[in-house]
Amino acid sequence: MQFFLVTLSDSSGYILDKDGIDADKLAYVMDLKNVKRGRISEYVNKYPNAVFFKGEKPWVVACDVALPCATQNELNGEHAKQLVENGCICVAEGANMPSTPEAIYEFQKAQILFAPGKASNAGGVATSGLEMSQNSLRLSWTREEVDEKLKQIMKDIHESCVAYGKNEDGTVDYIKGANIAGFVKVADAMLAQGIV
Amino acid sequence: MEAKINAFMDLVKQRNHHEPEFLQAVQEVAETVIPYIVKNDIYHGKNILLRMVEPERLISFRVSWVDDTGEIQVNRGYRVQMNSAIGPYKGGLRFHPTVNASILKFLAFEQVFKNSLTTLPMGGGKGGSDFDPKGKSDNEIMRFCHAFMSELFRHIGHNTDVPAGDIGVGGREIGFMFGMYKKLKNSFTGVLTGKGASWGGSLIRPEATGYGDVYFAENMLQTKGDSFKGKTVVVSGSGNVAQYATEKATQLGAKVVTLSDSSGYILDKDGIDADKLAYVMDLKNVKRGRISEYVNKYPNAVFFGNAF
Numbered sequence: 090m091q092f093f094l095v096t097l098s099d100s101s102g103y104i105l106d107k108d109g110i111d112a113d114k115l116a117y118v119m120d121l122k123n124v125k126r127g128r129i130s131e132y133v134n135k136y137p138n139a140v141f142f143k144g145e146k147p148w149v150v151a152c153d154v155a156l157p158c159a160t161q162n163e164l165n166g167e168h169a170k171q172l173v174e175n176g177c178i179c180v181a182e183g184a185n186m187p188s189t190p191e192a193i194y195e196f197q198k199a200q201i202l203f204a205p206g207k208a209s210n211a212g213g214v215a216t217s218g219l220e221m222s223q224n225s226l227r228l229s230w231t232r233e234e235v236d237e238k239l240k241q242i243m244k245d246i247h248e249s250c251v252a253y254g255k256n257e258d259g260t261v262d263y264i265k266g267a268n269i270a271g272f273v274k275v276a277d278a279m280l281a282q283g284i285v
Numbered sequence: 286m287e288a289k290i291n292a293f294m295d296l297v298k299q300r301n302h303h304e305p306e307f308l309q310a311v312q313e314v315a316e317t318v319i320p321y322i323v324k325n326d327i328y329h330g331k332n333i334l335l336r337m338v339e340p341e342r343l344i345s346f347r348v349s350w351v352d353d354t355g356e357i358q359v360n361r362g363y364r365v366q367m368n369s370a371i372g373p374y375k376g377g378l379r380f381h382p383t384v385n386a387s388i389l390k391f392l393a394f395e396q397v398f399k400n401s402l403t404t405l406p407m408g409g410g411k412g413g414s415d416f417d418p419k420g421k422s423d424n425e426i427m428r429f430c431h432a433f434m435s436e437l438f439r440h441i442g443h444n445t446d447v448p449a450g451d452i453g454v455g456g457r458e459i460g461f462m463f464g465m466y467k468k469l470k471n472s473f474t475g476v477l478t479g480k481g482a483s484w485g486g487s488l489i490r491p492e493a494t495g496y497g498d499v500y501f502a503e504n505m506l507q508t509k510g511d512s513f514k515g516k517t518v519v520v521s522g523s524g525n526v527a528q529y530a531t532e533k534a535t536q537l538g539a540k541v542v543t544l545s546d547s548s549g550y551i552l553d554k555d556g557i558d559a560d561k562l563a564y565v566m567d568l569k570n571v572k573r574g575r576i577s578e579y580v581n582k583y584p585n586a587v588f589f590g591n592a593f
Contacts, residue, residue: 147589
């Protein structure tokens, strides 16, 4: 049986070389790290068959509130555990689906406040809706008017989530609330319009 | 109940087995909505969710354009028109190399529920292209946006489908696309949102997603008699949403200590205040630089990740 060493890492991330890191490659790494004091990511410039996986995400930092605002699946189960352990009490998604299902499971198990993007990042499209209204009316509202309407819409969305997402023990499942509240309005319209 | 959900998901998987992000989004909805449907007779037995997971229309089209070296480039453009039961299709356009039918269907599906939640009359859609704006010149961005709209224009309209921005599509791109739409249709209508303030845009639109996220979190904290005041906040991303979430959280008395991009994240234990945020906005929106450069300007902060 043959064994290959296939990964090496530093604080910037890790490299995966499926062909194995043989003696020649190891000599390069030793030179890179011990003499040139470079980053392990440079390995892939020298050996293009290898892949570099980028390092860290901010979820290891202790906080009270986490706002994932980058992209889908950027926060996994391990990250979620770390956030909970560090005392995070509230996660509100600014991006779309940034938390993996494993992450959501951890948040719900710990019973911290968790808002799915379809509720908590709806302010963007809501204000797009306000832009459409202003275009149709051919007028422009002031900053304060729009901000006030946005605040009210977010409050209304929160109330809908609570109305449809309240559990028997009094806690609120915002995912359930957002999905059902969103579903009901669309489903009612579809039923009214028949099979089209 | 579990069996009902699994049976439903089996059907969806059969038809969309190669679309993991879409299946992930549908699974989450199925788990919460199917039990509700079962308990409420008016929705039961009408295959309503099965109808909702099938896009009303999915358009895929060629976008060819010429880069600065004279080379002809080909990208793929999409528009997923998911559901128009409560209003015209509405949802952003994303320009990013990872864009494919699965990503856009997941986003369009979520959009249907999200738009419904806003209480405004908007259906759900999403679109975009696998075009990578990173490293492109302004002229290349313009030529691409024009080429993209020269096909998309026939599928949208202010009463049909009103796209907006998303990742890789900001004010600059909306402007180029709006210009081409107006030229082809000879009509100035609100066919896109996220427009500039002087030509039909709304104030607060750039801030809205980030502000809204913080307003929502503040509402959640209030249910526990708590607020943002004195809280330490971790934010990922450093684009439009992250920037304005940082601004609003700071205004409400919190301390935001991180921002990130695909190269890694910065940790600033002193908090990213208004002045520092202005620097980040210039760095990301104008200079189009990397978040790692933050630590050159503010040496008390630390960068974690790789800076190439």
